[in-house]
Amino acid sequence: MHRTILVLSIVIAGWAGQAFTTSAHIHSADGDTIAHRTGWSASFFPVLFYGPDLGLGGGGGTVISHVDSGNPRPPTISTVAFYTTKNKALAVVSPSFTARRGAYEIEAALKYSSFPSSFYGIGVNVEDDDEEAYTLEEVGLEIELYRRVCCELRAGLQYEIAHDGMREFDEGGVIASRALIGARGGRRAGLGPAAAWDSRDNRFFPTRGGWYQVRGRWYRDELGSEFNFHDVRVDLRQYLPLRTNHVLAAQVLGVQQAGEVPFSELASIGTYLRGIDPERIRDRSLALLQGEYRLPLRGRVSGVVFGGGGLVGRSLKGLETSSPLWAAGFGLRVAFDPVRRINFRFDVGFSRYGAQPYFQFQEAF
Helix, strand or coil: CCCCCEEEEECCCCCCCCCCCEEEEEECCCCCEEEEEEEEEEEEEEEEEEECCCEEEEEEEEEEEEEECCCCCCCEEEEEEEEECCCCEEEEEEEEEEECCCCEEEEEEEEEEEEEEEECCCECCCCHHHCEEEEEEEEEEEEEEEEEEECCEEEEEEEEEEEEEEEEECCCCCCCCCCCCCCCCEEEEEEEEEEEEECCCCCCCCCCEEEEEEEEEEECHHHCCCCCEEEEEEEEEEEEEEECCEEEEEEEEEEEEEECCCHHHCEEHHHCCCCCCCCCCEECEEEEEEEEEEEEEECCEEEEEEEEEEEEECCCHHHHHCCCEEEEEEEEEEEEECCCCEEEEEEEEEECCEEEEEEEECCCC
16 A cells, blocks of 8 residues: 655745744944844645545644744744544644753654554565554654753753554554554653754754764653663764755764564654655664755755665664665755745655655755
8 A cells, every 4th residue: 555645735825934023133334234133933834635545634834933043043833733534633843942042952842643554564574465554643742951061062861751542453463463562552751861963054954064963762661651662863964065055965874772662663764765655664773874965946946856775674783684775866845934944845755665755844854
């Protein structure tokens, strides 16, 4: 079963994209006025789409942030919500704030979802006929708290608590047999350290600098989790300007999990490599490298060409004998908020599993 979402109407409103914005002006010595925009600004976008498994759906979202040309990490509140005729729903609120002149930064995501998914099995040796449909209802909260150590280095803690409820599944499948960890749903709660170096010039569409993060999260009974496991990740991203409005972006990612990992939380290579179904290839260890070339086309429209490859295995040692998976593609970007460089993106990725379309806001990485 191949799910394709057809976007019928998106970003109808939001071209202006600016609301309740204030401005200040700085005067130079020769009397010229240099505009320096400050204040809160909001962009709104409606969404209407259709998918065979989803039905007809609609909703929308907002991106509210503090406009300040001197702050590459402005306070931001992002929201998105939609509902479909087949009773599928998603709602996410993601605030991000700084305090004490950027010395502290807190990010959070409050999420509710009831969404159709597919389970093919664990590992790379899965076939189309292995697919099982299921719907997991999730309510969760993630919080990240960082303190600036020096320069662009930040360190802190990450916490997640979420509850999953299995709502629908194929009768006679492995999920119905309850043989999988997490097949009954359950609660997970995890806490762990994190460190990040962030020298990007813009959090929505970086053109230079880097973002490097190392974090570990341990899920334990003492925290209220029904599953005992850990998840360690290394995520390295670099952005290199080539010439005016041309950017080369690269990402290296590694994931290692161990313990009682719920099957829906296993590392998915398709979450990162466009062209592979995010539900198809899952396991406990993952390593990948991908790159993207971004170039202007005309007006608010720009284009990208991307590609990458990765390995998936049951352990880090298992990656040595795993066969690499490759994906590549191209896409378009439409700037619905040019001031903050927030884009709507349409990508098509290709792999040995076929083609996958993507209709989303903000960049893949």
